[in-house]
Amino acid sequence: MIDRFNQSQDKYEVVGISIPDDTSSMKFLLSASGGSTPDVMLSWDSILGTWSDMGLIQPYDNLMPPAEKQQWLNQTYPVIKRHSMYNGKIMAMIDGLDSAAVYYRLNDLKEVGVDKDHLPQTLDDLVELGHKLDRYDKDHHVRRMGFMPKGLTAFAPSFGGKFNDNGHIVIDTPANLRAMAFVSEAVKRYGYDDYTKFTASLAADAGPSMPLIAGNFSIMLDGEWRVKQVEQYSPGLPYVVAPIPPPKGGKPNASYSSPNYLVIPTAAKNPQGAYEFAKFCVGFQHPEEGGLHMGEMGWVPDDPFIANSKSYQAYLKKYPQYKTFVDLVASPNLEIPPQGPLQAFVIDQIAKVEDSAVRGTITPKAALEEAEKQLALEIARRKLLGRSP
DSSP states (O other), rough: OOHHHHHOOOOOOOOOOOHHHHHHHHHHHHHHHTOOOOOSEEEESSHHHHHHHHTBBOOGTTTTOHHHHHHHHHHSSSSHHHEEEEEEEOOOOOEEEEEEEEEEEEEHHHTTOOOOHHHHSSSHHHHHHHHOOOEEEOOOEEBBBBBOOOOHHHHHHGTTOEEEEEEEEOOOOOHOOOOOOOHHHHHHHOOOHHHHHHTOOOOOOOSSTTTTHHHHHEEEEETTTHHHHHHHHHOOEEEEEOOOOTTTOTTOOOOOEEEEEEBTTTTSSSSHHHHHHHHHHHTTHHHHHHHHHHHHTTOOSSHHHHHHHHHHHHHHHOOOHHHHHHHHOOOEEEEEOOOOOHHHHHHHHHHHHHHHHHTTSSSSHHHHHHHHHHHHHHHHHHHTOOOOO
């Protein structure tokens, strides 16, 4: 992307610096404290609310001519806008968005008389199909798991759940409770100990031994990045990808989504150049370049113009399974993580209480109540310190 941008014009030159993902946020905070930040930064961490409130990053609104801003608002997919905007300002461009869909190994489905044209239409049907595909050894240890619904955030949108409501973070809602109960019951059906023993025995989650290729699961909920990995390590593997089928009364084409933020620090020395580079990367006003970049990275496009570009359509022709994720990004039923300065805190709390719920040490209702309690305590603590909740 950097090389192409530098060759496409002669006004700016981008010099790239690669930082390990687990240290990038800390390095940025140190650079900001010294007033010497990069001009633009790509981050997958949950930073948008915190860095916006701290004044560490600046709105794109300040750099966009009114006509360009209106164009961006008109053509960008709604979920991309929700991820990009904070307190009414465009605080990031989204350069990569994760969502989840269901991967089916077709040879496994043949064992129970199911083909790609007769996939489950409801979440209950999906779970039951998964159990038909379970395989055990003579000691009744799981050797292949048909399907394991895992992750409250992954399934909450299908139940109509969400984590934001009118500018506030919400956790303990009826829809989120239904999702938590569903996930807890799925693990309970196998037994927590048997489930953890099986998952602990699996090889690496990437490469030729990844569970989808190795056949550890017949059906998996996974992200869009898996399509390119499967083609790389097991070309020709018979599988299909489809959206999560909704539960009774739930939402179709629903998923949780996580973004890669392209932000411009407040201390950037050349913010206008950073904006021009960000547009070029994601494809806003540069759909052919954006389609090429999104395809090379295995990412979904930010708007229909990029999705319909010749470069991106060529990518979809090579990786047709990826189209499910392109269709998902346009769905109104994609949800986003909790927003605000407590985003990372809440995500961590949800993970903690979910672990307790699937272990069976607390009920799903008590788990959500505990997360709400910890959120309230953290808000109170921040107010005592004079910080925004």
